[in-house]
Amino acid sequence: xxxxxxxxxxxxxxxxxxxxxxxxxxxxxxxxxxxxxxxxxxxxxxxxxxxxxxxxxxxxxxxxxxxxxxxxxxxxxxxxxxxxxxxxxxxxxxxxxxxxxxxxxxxxxxxxxxxxxxxxxxxxxxxxxxxxxxxxxxxxxxxxxxxxxxxxxxxxxxxxxxxxxxxxxxxxxxxxxxxxxxxxxxxxxxxxxxxxxxxxxxxxxxxxxxxxxxxxxxxxxxxxxxxxxxxxxxxxxxxxxxxxxxxxxxxxxxxxxxxxxxxxxxxxxxxxxxxxxxxxxxxxxxxxxxxxxxxxxxxxxxxxxxxxxxxxxxxxxxxxxxxxxxxxxxxxxxxxxxxxxxxxxxxxxxxxxxxxxxxxxxxxxxxxxxxxxxxxxxxxxxxxxxxxxxxxxxxxxxxxxxxxxxxxxxxxxxxxxxxxxxxxxxxxxxxxxxxxxxxxxxxxxxxxxxxxxxxxxxxxxxxxxxxxxxxxxxxxxxxxxxxxxxxxxxxxxxxxxxxxxxxxxxxxxxxxxxxxxxxx
Amino acid sequence: xxxxxxxxxxxxxxxxxxxxxxxxxxxxxxxxxxxxxxxxxxxxxxxxxxxxxxxxxxxxxxxxxxxxxxxxxxxxxxxxxxxxxxxxxxxxxxxxxxxxxxxxxxxxxxxxxxxxxxxxxxxxxxxxxxxxxxxxxxxxxxxxxxxxxxxxxxxxxxxxxxxxxxxxxxxxxxxxxxxxxx
Numbered sequence: 001x002x003x004x005x006x007x008x009x010x011x012x013x014x015x016x017x018x019x020x021x022x023x024x025x026x027x028x029x030x031x032x033x034x035x036x037x038x039x040x041x042x043x044x045x046x047x048x049x050x051x052x053x054x055x056x057x058x059x060x061x062x063x064x065x066x067x068x069x070x071x072x073x074x075x076x077x078x079x080x081x082x083x084x085x086x087x088x089x090x091x092x093x094x095x096x097x098x099x100x101x102x103x104x105x106x107x108x109x110x111x112x113x114x115x116x117x118x119x120x121x122x123x124x125x126x127x128x129x130x131x132x133x134x135x136x137x138x139x140x141x142x143x144x145x146x147x148x149x150x151x152x153x154x155x156x157x158x159x160x161x162x163x164x165x166x167x168x169x170x171x172x173x174x175x176x177x178x179x180x181x182x183x184x185x186x187x188x189x190x191x192x193x194x195x196x197x198x199x200x201x202x203x204x205x206x207x208x209x210x211x212x213x214x215x216x217x218x219x220x221x222x223x224x225x226x227x228x229x230x231x232x233x234x235x236x237x238x239x240x241x242x243x244x245x246x247x248x249x250x251x252x253x254x255x256x257x258x259x260x261x262x263x264x265x266x267x268x269x270x271x272x273x274x275x276x277x278x279x280x281x282x283x284x285x286x287x288x289x290x291x292x293x294x295x296x297x298x299x300x301x302x303x304x305x306x307x308x309x310x311x312x313x314x315x316x317x318x319x320x321x322x323x324x325x326x327x328x329x330x331x332x333x334x335x336x337x338x339x340x341x342x343x344x345x346x347x348x349x350x351x352x353x354x355x356x357x358x359x360x361x362x363x364x365x366x367x368x369x370x371x372x373x374x375x376x377x378x379x380x381x382x383x384x385x386x387x388x389x390x391x392x393x394x395x396x397x398x399x400x401x402x403x404x405x406x407x408x409x410x411x412x413x414x415x416x417x418x419x420x421x422x423x424x425x426x427x428x429x430x431x432x433x434x435x436x437x438x439x440x441x442x443x444x445x446x447x448x449x450x451x452x453x454x455x456x457x458x459x460x461x462x463x464x465x466x467x468x469x470x471x472x473x474x475x476x477x478x479x480x481x482x483x484x485x486x487x488x489x490x491x492x493x494x495x496x497x498x499x500x501x502x503x504x505x506x507x508x509x510x511x512x513x514x515x516x517x518x519x520x
Numbered sequence: 521x522x523x524x525x526x527x528x529x530x531x532x533x534x535x536x537x538x539x540x541x542x543x544x545x546x547x548x549x550x551x552x553x554x555x556x557x558x559x560x561x562x563x564x565x566x567x568x569x570x571x572x573x574x575x576x577x578x579x580x581x582x583x584x585x586x587x588x589x590x591x592x593x594x595x596x597x598x599x600x601x602x603x604x605x606x607x608x609x610x611x612x613x614x615x616x617x618x619x620x621x622x623x624x625x626x627x628x629x630x631x632x633x634x635x636x637x638x639x640x641x642x643x644x645x646x647x648x649x650x651x652x653x654x655x656x657x658x659x660x661x662x663x664x665x666x667x668x669x670x671x672x673x674x675x676x677x678x679x680x681x682x683x684x685x686x687x688x689x690x691x692x693x694x695x696x697x698x699x700x701x702x
Contacts, residue, residue, distance in 0.1 A: 019696060070531075
């Protein structure tokens with residue numbers, strides 16, 4: 001990149017011309033304590049809670065007023081604090097913390113202050129929004145009734161998510177929480193949904209990998225990534241989700257659908273705990289401060305489906321919480337479970353048993369999503385949850401022997417195939433009509449004829465067959481949201497069943513040989 | 521319960537002292553007494569520590585206190601010194617008097633201002649600044665405390681009760697620098 005000297009001097013000239021001379025009047029205080037990303041300052045008698053303050057060091061570092069006490073003010077420092085010393089002056093700005101918002105951010109990776117960190121050009125937006133903003137009120141909302149398709153069979157069938165809902169993704173480390181969220185973002189392609197991925201305390205290398213994935217699938221065209229890495233000071237981690245929410249709200253208020261992923265709120269809670277302890281606020285349960293519940297509730301309340309009067313925009317929130325050894329009764333998980341409209345619980349054991357996504361059908365629920373399923377999906381997925389529950393119950397018995405009556409055996413067979421159907425590879429996302437068709441095939445018993453190992457192959461070949469010969473079936477489901485009124489769906493499945501060649505059941509043969517040997 | 525910090529102590533004692541003095545209409549003479557005491561403590565930084573040092577006998581410490589009591593013209597100030605001594609707050613007495621000054625100034629509409637300039641200011645310049653400032657904040661009297669700091673390059677910086685009026689060349693250059701860097 002070459003920069004011409006004339007260009008620079010022209011730019012400087014332009015900026016110097018716009019410089020306004022005037023007396024700089026500001027209410028100032030003096031730093032009396034500095035350490036751990038927190039400063040205390042004398043003076044600043046009229047500072048407001050959450051007000052942006054500026055330190056008079058070389059960089060003009062910003063801080064946020066947090067503790068207003070009778071004798072001093074506790075300030076969290078948003079940025080480099082190495083040049084701030086005792087005695088540094090700090091002045092009020094009279095502004096509440098704001099971030100840039102608007103279309104210019106789409107496709108970019110930014111820090112919680114809205115500055116580009118993807119090495120691209122500087123971001124100049126025409127608008128800003130305060131990061132803390134009151135959530136839409138009762139009359140500003142309407143009920144959630146539009147589905148947000150994740151492209152993941154297990155979620156769309158069992159725990160459907162509606163636009164404007166808050167669905168928690170919870171599970172141990174390395175159980176596929178982030179993958180689930182990233183896949184959901186990828187599946188929003190062409191759905192006119194703006195996605196915001198807020199990475200809080202995630203390794204920079206991980207964030208880089210996620211951005212690469214999103215780019216690879218063309219998802220960065222409608223996605224903003226907000227990242228506060230582990231090397232940033234705790235205050236930046238704390239404000240990151242609010243900054244992301246402010247960016248999302250701007251689109252929501254303009255009638256757009258927004259999907260925002262907070263990955264993850266446990267780390268934000270940890271950052272806020274650190275901040276609060278250093279500010280000497282009294283510690284509560286697990287040493288979290290007293291307002292940790294409000295920290296999360298006011299954030300998640302900002303997800304909404306706006307009334308038509310306000311443009312009908314929506315913001316769907318997918319907060320992520322990491323549990324330790326599957327303990328959902330810890331403080332932060334119980335808090336966030338009670339705030340959200342349902343949770344997707346990822347089970348480590350299932351994950352290592354190869355059931356991926358490792359969604360625990362028993363404990364995962366969606367409290368509003370049912371209204372946001374298309375009718376066809378409701379029909380085929382209605383009994384799924386019960387089937388799985390019944391299967392899990394019988395499964396343990398079945399291990400003891402094969403003397404089972406036909407009905408039980410049938411139930412076991414169906415269960416095994418259900419579990420198999422709900423498996424899905426990473427980034428292998430399905431359209432809603434594909435999901436409906438395969439679940440229909442399952443519930444109508446088309447899969448019972450074939451061995452369990454063939455289920456995934458059956459699924460792939462069925463979709464290829466549908467695209468080639470029965471495209472109208474899928475289109476009809478997608479357009480009307482209902483199952484086809486004629487018998488075209490059944491016809492298609494019957495025809496495909498005849499064509500499908502099951503793999504030779506090598507295990508059955510071996511069994512036969514073994515029993516023959518035993519008989520001899 | 522942790523012990524109170526100096527600022528909190530100063531606020532409480534000074535308010536009480538101010539109220540008693542204003543009830544008895546002794547504010548002017550009391551303030552002068554307190555100013556003298558403040559000077560003593562400032563010129564002998566270890567006096568406060570010595571007076572609250574328990575390893576010295578009480579009679580010795582009382583003897584140290586005696587000249588101050590004799591010099592105080594108002595009974596209230598005498599009582600005040602003895603009370604502060606009894607409650608072992610002698611180390612905080614300067615802060616208490618400073619806080620009292622703030623209350624007293626508020627009542628008299630007097631404003632203290634620290635003024636910094638690059639070159640020494642003439643009598644007339646100071647006069648004009650204090651008049652302009654008095655008009656701006658609506659005060660009756662402005663007490664200027666001027667210092668010279670070549671670092672600010674030029675212009676004047678005025679600081680008063682937590683507000684800075686920065687008209688220095690240094691601040692302007694900083695502003696331009698930030699503007700160009702961003």
